[in-house]
Amino acid sequence: MIMSGIPVGSARGRGSRVGSIRYVEIAEALRAAIMGGEYPVGARLPSESDLAARWAASRGTVRQAVATLAAEGLIGSRQGARRIVLRQERKHSFSELNSFAQWAEGVGHEVSSRFLSRVRRPATVEEAERLAVAPGAEVLAVLRLRRLDGEPVMVERTAYAQWVAAAVEAMAEDCRSVMDGLARDWGVVAQYGEHLIDALPAGSEDARLLGLRRGSPLLRQRHVSANRTGRPIEWSDDRYRAGSVTFSVSNSAVTTPLARRTGEG
Amino acid sequence: MIMSGIPVGSARGRGSRVGSIRYVEIAEALRAAIMGGEYPVGARLPSESDLAARWAASRGTVRQAVATLAAEGLIGSRQGARRIVLRQERKHSFSELNSFAQWAEGVGHEVSSRFLSRVRRPATVEEAERLAVAPGAEVLAVLRLRRLDGEPVMVERTAYAQWVAAAVEAMAEDCRSVMDGLARDWGVVAQYGEHLIDALPAGSEDARLLGLRRGSPLLRQRHVSANRTGRPIEWSDDRYRAGSVTFSVSNSAVTTPLARRTGEG
DNA sequence: GGGGTGTACTTGTCTGAACAAGTTGACTCC
C-alpha cells in the first residue's frame, strides 16, 4: 500500500501550530527532497552535523528526524558511514492499514460501502478473546460489502465491542468509514492495531457477495483495533478478492513491524 | 510470533562485551518482565524517571529502551500518561521475515528445502528493476520447494543478483537456508527488505509442486533483500499453501518514536 | 600496482538539564 503524499506531521492534532515540531519539519523536508529526486536511491545524505547546522537544530533533533525516515524504510544507516537512500516512495502504515476508506481515498479510488446486516449477539470465543470481554458478552456483529470504483472487492465481518455498538448502529447504511465516524462524532479514535494476514478459499457467502466462484482465492486481513488506552474497539475479518489489494511492508534488521505465523495463529 | 528467548542485544556483533549497551539491557529486562506477567496487559509501566533511577541511567537512555518495545508493539504511550502494556508476546523481526528457515526453526518446525533448478539467464523487466541492474543483465534464477515438517508448503522462485550467483550455485541441493549460507560463508548479510503480500490462484506448476488443484488459493510474499549498503541481493516470489502461514503486523498511530530522542544531540 | 596504515569523518550511545503539553486524581464548591 503505497502512500499518497499526505504529510504525517501535520496530522499531529496540535491545533493550529502546524509545523512547530522541529524534527517533524526536518523529516518532512528530507522526505520531500528524497521523493523529489534530490537524493536518488543509493545516494548518501548529508551528515547529521551538516543537517543540524543547516537547520539550526541540535544533532539530537536531527537524529530523531532521520530515525522517522528510517522507520518508514526510506533510508538506511550504518555506524560510521553516511546514511543512504533506500527508496523514493513512502508507505503509510496505520490509518491506511486500519481504514479501508482512508486508504482507498488516499490512492484515488472511489470507495462505497453498504451494511448488509447489523445485529447484536453474544460474542464467539475468538471475538471475546480479541475484544478482551467475557465469553458470551454482547457484541455488535456487522456484515458489510465494500466496493472500489463500483466493483465489489471486499467482504467485512466485524464484531464491535458493546461500548461502541450504539454509535455504529446509528450510522447510515452506506456510511463509507465507520472509524472516521467514530472518531468525528464520538471521540473514539483507533490508536493501536494488530493484523493477521493470510489466504483462504471463498466460502459460499463470500463468493456470492463478491461475484466469484466458491473456492476462489481471497486475501484475508483480520485485525483488532484499540483506542489510546488499549481498550479494544473492533475485531474484524476482511476478505479481499485476489488481485485487488497488495499489502506492503518494508523493514530493516533494526526494526520490523511484521512477522510470520503458522496456520491459524 | 512468539519470541524464543534469544537476547537481541547480544546479536549486535560487539564481540565479547555482551550487554554493554545500556538501553538494550533495559529493554530486555522490561520485555522479560512483561512477558513474564509482572506487567499484565493493560497495566501501566513505571515512569521514565523511576526506571532511570532504578537502572542508574539517564532518562534519554530509558526512552530509547521503551521506544524499542513500542516499535515491537509491546507497549503504547500517550503524552502525559504512563505507558501501558498492549501485548505479552513479542514478534520477531527481520530474520524471521526474510529467512523462511530461520523463522521455521525459531517456532520449532522441521524445515527442509530442495533446489529444483538453478539457471543463469537474463533478468526480466521486473527482476532488473527490483535488483537495480540493467534490463537483460544476467541473474541466477532459482526454483525451490520448501517443506514444513515434511509437508510441502511453499514454492520459491528467486532471482539472485549476479554478484552472489556463484555463492548460491555452490550450495548443496538441500541447503536449508541460502541467506544463512551467504552470511556465514560469504559475508553477505541482508539488512533491508521490502515485502509485497497478496493472494492468487495456484498455477499449474504451483499446484503440481504443492500437491493442490490448479486455482487453489495461495498466499504470495514477494520480497527484495539488500545488504547494508543498499545493494540488492535477491528478488523472490514465495507462494504458500493457504492455511500454512499467517503474517502478522502490529502498528500504532503514533509517528513511530522508534528513534529515541535522547538528549544526546 | 597492490596492499596495509592511519587519520579525519560519521554514526551510535550516554549524560544532564529545561520547558511544553497532556493526564490523573484529589479537592473544592455549589
Add this chain to the structure above:
DNA sequence: GGAGTCAACTTGTTCAGACAAGTACACCCC
C-alpha cells in the same frame, strides 16, 4: 452527589557536550 478546578505527575521535545565505534579515503611503503 455532581461538576469544575487545580496541582502533581508523566511523557514529548529540544538543547549542548562527550566519548566510543565503525567507515572511507588519501597516503605511504614495498
